Amino acid sequence: MNAVGEGQDSTGSVLLITAVNRDDPRPLWVSLWGKYNISMRYVKNLVLDHVSASRSVDETMSIYHCENITVQYSMITQSMFNSNHVKESPGFGGI
Secondary structure, eight states: OTTSSTTOOOHHHHHHHHHHHSSOOSOOOOOOOSSOSEEEESOEEEEEESOEEOOOSSEEEEEESOEEEEEESOEEOOOOTTSSBTTBSOOEEEO
């Protein structure tokens, strides 16, 4: 937990916070690629609205140790089964 909190922002988190706080009425689209579609640890006070996530190698949505997270009006679907996962054939939607 020493790497979490004030002064520990990553380049990516600074870009997201700046984009969210910008005075712009357009929706903010964030594209992810890789093992997980949505993965969070130790996040507080977040609303995910109108999210589409699918076809990940492992968990499509993985949220652990978070507080006050809302997922609404979203479609979280199954991940790919028997893909190239190191643990052979896992495929999970939301965890």
